[in-house]
Amino acid sequence: MGGQACVFYGAAxxxxxxxxxxxxxxxxxxxxxxxxxxxxxxxxxxxxxxLKYLKRGHAIHFRCQHPETFGxxxxxxxxxxxxxxxxxxxxxxxxxxxxDGLKCDLLGLTDLVLAKKTQRDKDWPMIRRLVxxxxxxxxxxxxxQQIRFWLGELRTPALLIEVARSNAGLAxxxxxxxxxxxxxxxxxxxxxxxxLREEESAERxxxxxxxxxxxxxxxxLRHSREA
Amino acid sequence: xxxxxxxxxAEWAEWYRLTxxxxxxxxxxxxxxxxxxxxxxxxxxxTQSPFFDARASRPRAAYGRTGVRILxxxxx
Numbered sequence: 001m002g003g004q005a006c007v008f009y010g011a012a013x014x015x016x017x018x019x020x021x022x023x024x025x026x027x028x029x030x031x032x033x034x035x036x037x038x039x040x041x042x043x044x045x046x047x048x049x050x051l052k053y054l055k056r057g058h059a060i061h062f063r064c065q066h067p068e069t070f071g072x073x074x075x076x077x078x079x080x081x082x083x084x085x086x087x088x089x090x091x092x093x094x095x096x097x098x099x100d101g102l103k104c105d106l107l108g109l110t111d112l113v114l115a116k117k118t119q120r121d122k123d124w125p126m127i128r129r130l131v132x133x134x135x136x137x138x139x140x141x142x143x144x145q146q147i148r149f150w151l152g153e154l155r156t157p158a159l160l161i162e163v164a165r166s167n168a169g170l171a172x173x174x175x176x177x178x179x180x181x182x183x184x185x186x187x188x189x190x191x192x193x194x195x196l197r198e199e200e201s202a203e204r205x206x207x208x209x210x211x212x213x214x215x216x217x218x219x220x221l222r223h224s225r226e227a
Numbered sequence: 228x229x230x231x232x233x234x235x236x237a238e239w240a241e242w243y244r245l246t247x248x249x250x251x252x253x254x255x256x257x258x259x260x261x262x263x264x265x266x267x268x269x270x271x272x273x274t275q276s277p278f279f280d281a282r283a284s285r286p287r288a289a290y291g292r293t294g295v296r297i298l299x300x301x302x303x
Binding site: 004007008009010012014015016017044045046059061063064069070071072073075096098099119120121122129132133136137139156158159162211214215218222 | 228229231233234235239242243244247248250251252254257261267268269270271273275276277278280282283
């Protein structure tokens, strides 16, 4: 769901870990455990590979020891802030087939964008690239859902103004959900840029607050492991 | 209508014009080059990640193999 999904949708990330969003239930965890055993994946750091931690929103980190994947990191998550539960993600996934016939299921673009709204600097330019690429790829014949997605997620002032101008009615409706669209409707690029920065900053703050109890739990687990 | 070149550099604009599958295949070529140079799969520590643990162990290079090294560089 991470770096390679970003590449596919138009951003570019040379990410060396592999992130998986999974359905957190006992049977699925057992299957995953078998697959990781083939890669000789070992849990690094905390938390341990247990259902309860995945359900609480933690990520479980593995490092592979198999000679063909030596050092490769695999991160597993089942719950992400601001992102729908797994069954909905699964219904909205993108499936691709590689030239060798291998099929890969990727997090859908709208969900990937939501998952990237974190406290980390590197995720925000990524969101901008992902939505820009989608806009340029689809703007000639967009459907209403795509226009809504752009109005809701574009982070490029000039493009937001362009979309708001050509979809004024819809923009006025979406403004209730995303107030900074008012600046896009009035084509005030400077104000819009400021509002986008504020929007990002508020979202990053929400992410920090969300992680606060989880970070505390991780810290407690680290201490108890060291003790 | 705004063109990609008005917003991003030429390389990015070119990247945007690829289809998703073409981008995937291009990234595979980059991977082959990276691994060909001896690049390691272990990611850089992400200090802004909520999972970051400064005390976590990091592996040694596989089978004594080193990653990419700088052989020469300027003074700055």
